[in-house]
Amino acid sequence: MNPEDLENLHASVFRQTGEDPKWLGYWIDRFVRSENLSRDELAEQLGIRADALVLLCLCRTPRVDHFQEDINVVCERTGARDEAVARILRQEQALTKWREGRSATTAGWLLAASDRDDDSPASGPSEEPDDGQGEER
Amino acid sequence: MVKARSAEQLVSDFWERVGFQEPFPRSLERAITIAAPVFVVKVHRHRLDTGYIRAWLRKRDVCLPTPWKERRLRGCLVAFRGEAAIFLDGTLGPQESRVIIAHEFGHYLAEYEWPRCRACRRLGESVLDVLDGDRAPTPQEQMAAVLADVQLGVYVHYMDRLNDSAVAALVAHVEGTAEIVAAELLAPRAAILAEMRSASMDYFACVRSLETQFGLPLPYAEWYARRLLGQAAQKKSFSELLGF
Numbered sequence: 001m002n003p004e005d006l007e008n009l010h011a012s013v014f015r016q017t018g019e020d021p022k023w024l025g026y027w028i029d030r031f032v033r034s035e036n037l038s039r040d041e042l043a044e045q046l047g048i049r050a051d052a053l054v055l056l057c058l059c060r061t062p063r064v065d066h067f068q069e070d071i072n073v074v075c076e077r078t079g080a081r082d083e084a085v086a087r088i089l090r091q092e093q094a095l096t097k098w099r100e101g102r103s104a105t106t107a108g109w110l111l112a113a114s115d116r117d118d119d120s121p122a123s124g125p126s127e128e129p130d131d132g133q134g135e136e137r
Numbered sequence: 138m139v140k141a142r143s144a145e146q147l148v149s150d151f152w153e154r155v156g157f158q159e160p161f162p163r164s165l166e167r168a169i170t171i172a173a174p175v176f177v178v179k180v181h182r183h184r185l186d187t188g189y190i191r192a193w194l195r196k197r198d199v200c201l202p203t204p205w206k207e208r209r210l211r212g213c214l215v216a217f218r219g220e221a222a223i224f225l226d227g228t229l230g231p232q233e234s235r236v237i238i239a240h241e242f243g244h245y246l247a248e249y250e251w252p253r254c255r256a257c258r259r260l261g262e263s264v265l266d267v268l269d270g271d272r273a274p275t276p277q278e279q280m281a282a283v284l285a286d287v288q289l290g291v292y293v294h295y296m297d298r299l300n301d302s303a304v305a306a307l308v309a310h311v312e313g314t315a316e317i318v319a320a321e322l323l324a325p326r327a328a329i330l331a332e333m334r335s336a337s338m339d340y341f342a343c344v345r346s347l348e349t350q351f352g353l354p355l356p357y358a359e360w361y362a363r364r365l366l367g368q369a370a371q372k373k374s375f376s377e378l379l380g381f
Contacts, residue, residue: 001267006266034196058258067171068155068156068171068172071171075233082167082171083166083167083170083171086170086171087170087176087177090170090174090175090176090220091176091178091222093220094174094176094220094221094222095197095198095199096221097187097217097218097220098194098199098217098218098220099198099199100218106202107270108217108218108268108269108270108271109201109202109213109214109215109216109217109270110214110216110217110221110244110248110249111205111213111214111216112213112241112244112248112311112312112315113187113210113213113214114210114211114212114213114237114240114241115208115209115210115211116185116208116209116211116226137202
């Protein structure tokens with residue numbers, strides 16, 4: 001297969017797995033969009049080569065009641081770091097559920113915080129920049 | 138304040154789910170993410186405050202009502218519909234980071250996951266709609282909750298720092314519980330008490346051990362050592378207290 005055909009095949013895999021939540025590619029696609037990451041940056045976080053992302057996307061989404069077991073199988077097969085794969089799933093599955101429950105009140109939420117006392121109170125909210133930079137894993 | 142035994146059981150159940158005991162000093166992040174529906178967001182390039190958390194969620198199309206006072210944070214737990222996020226000030230050093238993560242996860246275990254699981258076990262999964270704020274409990278559910286000793290009140294936020302004494306007492310209780318669970322996650326009480334007795338460790342040796350072996354920051358190590366020594370003294374016989 002020539003490089004162009006291979007690239008087209010990979011693009012097709014990313015597109016198709018990105019549309020169905022039963023594939024890991026779906027959650028990876030959402031994570032890449034919400035974190036504004038390139039595939040190279042994502043691959044680095046996962047500890048794999050960029051061209052190995054295709055294999056990861058083709059894995060089934062780990063089952064809720066066998067999460068750790070399924071993550072181990074996925075990471076053994078693809079070489080990805082289990083903590084990084086788990087983090088992607090946890091974040092995107094949580095955000096999906098939270099979008100479903102829109103409420104004008106805090107009903108159902110639990111919020112708790114550890115204050116930082118060594119600075120004056122925030123003078124105003126600090127907005128996350130549009131480029132998504134601001135946090136590291 | 139939850140008793141130490143309950144904190145030990147919560148933490149023991151957690152490590153059983155994880156399937157391995159993380160060696161000391163613990164960071165907890167990997168164990169938490171693998172074994173619980175919780176993820177950690179470390180904020181490095183911006184200061185962590187309530188506005189940042191709201192903006193982070195809003196950017197991802199999640200609207201979080203936030204009636205709290207705006208302020209800077211070292212850590213924050215946000216939990217909803219069975220899932221949770223721990224936001225962490227990424228500029229903190231490793232010792233303080235592990236304590237903050239443990240503290241926020243302690244909130245999750247004690248104030249969110251355990252009450253939720255208990256309510257489901259006793260009243261069935263349909264009660265989740267009530268806990269998630271989707272609907273009010275039916276009269277039958279209210280009666281069943283009373284009989285089963287389950288609280289059906291929706292979760293609250295513990296971020297108020299108001300002068301209301303009732304709220305302050307509740308927040309203090311919840312924070313105290315999280316501190317105990319966090320300490321148990323990072324430095325298990327039973328193991329340390331055993332070491333203290335076998336090595337006849339005094340306060341200063343205990344603090345040193347908590348700092349070096351368990352990676353706790355000094356103020357936290359001092360607090361925990363005082364607590365452990367108090368508990369160790371309670372288990373001594375009268376003769377032992379006299380020094381025999």
